[in-house]
Amino acid sequence: MPVEKAFIGLGANLGDARATLDAALAALQQLPQTEWLGCSSFYRTAPVDAHGPDYLNAVAALRTGLSPQALLSALQAIERANGRERPYRNAPRTLDLDLLLYGNQVLDTSALQLPHPRMHQRAFVLAPLLEIDPGVQIPGQGAAAPLLAGLGDQTMQRLGETR
Template sequence: MTGGTTACYIGIGANLGDAQESVRLAVARLDKLPDTRLDACSSLFRTAPVDAGGDDYVNAVARIRTALEPPALLQALHDIEHEFGRERSFRNAPRTLDLDLLLYGARVLDLPDLTVPHPRMHERAFVLIPLLQLDPFIDIPGRGPAHAFAPAVAGQAIQKL
């Protein structure tokens, strides 16, 4: 890798096809992005869809170190989703793969196609629990310690696979 890198957290989810295999393959694919390396990945978790129907999701959070700038990283994530057959037919539609840029270092971004930190990450057990597994003391820029939001998501069903 060239130049400096930034620690980024990527939310990963799938609920169509072999969701567990899709999540595992997506994690491996993240490590192949240019100027990027996979640092760590949480366990896989099974969760019920939030604000949607369909099968349960398989979710994880990966930590990468990348020299890609946020828009380029987002495009790379969308390219991986496309490789996995992702279609964006309607909001919260079932998906073969969903990759969300949750955190990009300590940066706060509000761009037309990208908001970082991810705007609902602190409301979702399927993001918070795997994120806290990777770093129990992580802060969500502009919001504070991630663990402070865990009690609010305690009622959301999540099962470690």
């Protein structure tokens, strides 16, 4: 399997969200066949299309030899290890890990869509993504920077330096 650059969206809004995101970042750094490239700052964001407390969000970058499906399985295992439950769509969560981009792959299966289908509509994804890769392109959407510029109604607060 060739090595690809992948971007992972992280979010949490239940429990100690900062500690949970830190634990998830540590777990991502231990994935097999994977090189850690870095993580954005944390951002505090209001829920989009959901209810509950504000989220902490970030985006991590990896270079991995795992297939997209194997990487998704690893992300879901990290979520479960951190108490993730899925009682209903967009429910508050202890941890959410989304495979946003996997190289330039476009994939649409019942288990996985690449790029992530709503990432271009979410400032809490685009701002941290652009922080760690200012020239990032989203297959089928183009450059991420102009997409973020159109999402000024989604408020966020950057909480710190790149991790």
